[in-house]
Amino acid sequence: MASLNIGGKDIALDEEGYLENLNDWTPEVAEALATAEDVTLTSEHWEILNFLREYYEEYQIAPAVRVLTKAVGKRLGADKGNSKYLYSLFPYGPGKQACKYGGLPKPTGCV
Amino acid sequence: MTTKNFLFVNRKAPYGTVYALESLEVVLISAAFEQNVSLAFIDDGVYQITKGQNSKGIGMKNFSPTFRALGDYDITKLYVSSESLAERGLTVDDLMELTYEDADDDYAEKPSIILVDAKGMAAMMAEQEVILSF
Numbered sequence: 001m002a003s004l005n006i007g008g009k010d011i012a013l014d015e016e017g018y019l020e021n022l023n024d025w026t027p028e029v030a031e032a033l034a035t036a037e038d039v040t041l042t043s044e045h046w047e048i049l050n051f052l053r054e055y056y057e058e059y060q061i062a063p064a065v066r067v068l069t070k071a072v073g074k075r076l077g078a079d080k081g082n083s084k085y086l087y088s089l090f091p092y093g094p095g096k097q098a099c100k101y102g103g104l105p106k107p108t109g110c111v
Numbered sequence: 112m113t114t115k116n117f118l119f120v121n122r123k124a125p126y127g128t129v130y131a132l133e134s135l136e137v138v139l140i141s142a143a144f145e146q147n148v149s150l151a152f153i154d155d156g157v158y159q160i161t162k163g164q165n166s167k168g169i170g171m172k173n174f175s176p177t178f179r180a181l182g183d184y185d186i187t188k189l190y191v192s193s194e195s196l197a198e199r200g201l202t203v204d205d206l207m208e209l210t211y212e213d214a215d216d217d218y219a220e221k222p223s224i225i226l227v228d229a230k231g232m233a234a235m236m237a238e239q240e241v242i243l244s245f
Contacts, residue, residue, distance in 0.1 A: 059179060067184055108136055
C-alpha cells in the first residue's frame with residue numbers, strides 16, 4: 001500500500017492515491033498530495049478544497065462534478081461555477097483531483 | 112444518452128443490512144448519468160428518512176445527511192407510503208425536511224417528499240420504465 005510521510009507520520013493511501021483514513025487529513029497532507037502531482041496549491045485551489053470539505057461535512061458525500069460545479073457557482077459566483085474555471089485549477093478533473101487533495105473519498109459515480 | 116424514468120424502491124430499515132446505503136449509492140450514480148430518478152419509501156424503508164438518526168452506538172456511518180443532497184442531483188421526487196408511516200406511528204413531521212430548488216421557479220425551495228397512499232403509489236409506479244427494489 002502506498003503511503004505519504006508527513007512530519008514523521010505515515011499516512012496510508014489507497015491504490016488511486018486517496019486517503020485510506022479520512023481523519024488523517026491536514027492542510028499539510030493536501031500540500032503533499034498536490035506536490036506529488038506537480039501542483040502548487042494557490043488560494044483559488046484552497047477555496048475549492050475548503051468548499052468540498054464543508055460539503056462533505058454537511059452531506060457525507062463527495063459531490064459529483066456536475067453538482068460541484070453548480071454548488072460552487074451558487075456559493076462563489078458564476079465566474080467560478082463553470083467547468084472551464086474548475087478544470088484550469090484541477091486539470092485531471094475537479095471531482096477526482098480536488099477530492100483527493102481535500103481528503104475526501106473518490107466522488108460517487110466517478111469511474 | 113437515452114433518459115429513462117428510474118424508480119428506486121426502498122423497503123428496509125437504514126441500518127442492520129446494507130440495502131439502504133447501497134441503494135443510495137446507485138441512486139447517486141444514476142443521477143450522475145442524468146436519468147430521471149425518483150425514490151419510493153415503503154414498509155421499514157420510511158425509517159431511512161426519519162429525523163435525528165444517530166448510528167454511533169452501532170459503529171455504522173450515519174448516511175442520512177446524504178438524502179439532503181439529493182436536490183443538488185436533481186432528484187426531487189421522494190414518494191413516501193402514507194400507510195407505512197401510519198402503521199409505524201409516524202407522521203411526515205418525523206421525517207427530515209428534504210427540499211430542492213426549482214430552477215424553473217426562481218430557485219424557490221420546495222419539498223421533495225410526496226406522501227402517497229397505496230393507490231397513488233401504484234399509479235406512480237405504472238409510469239416508470241426501470242424499477243429497482245432494495
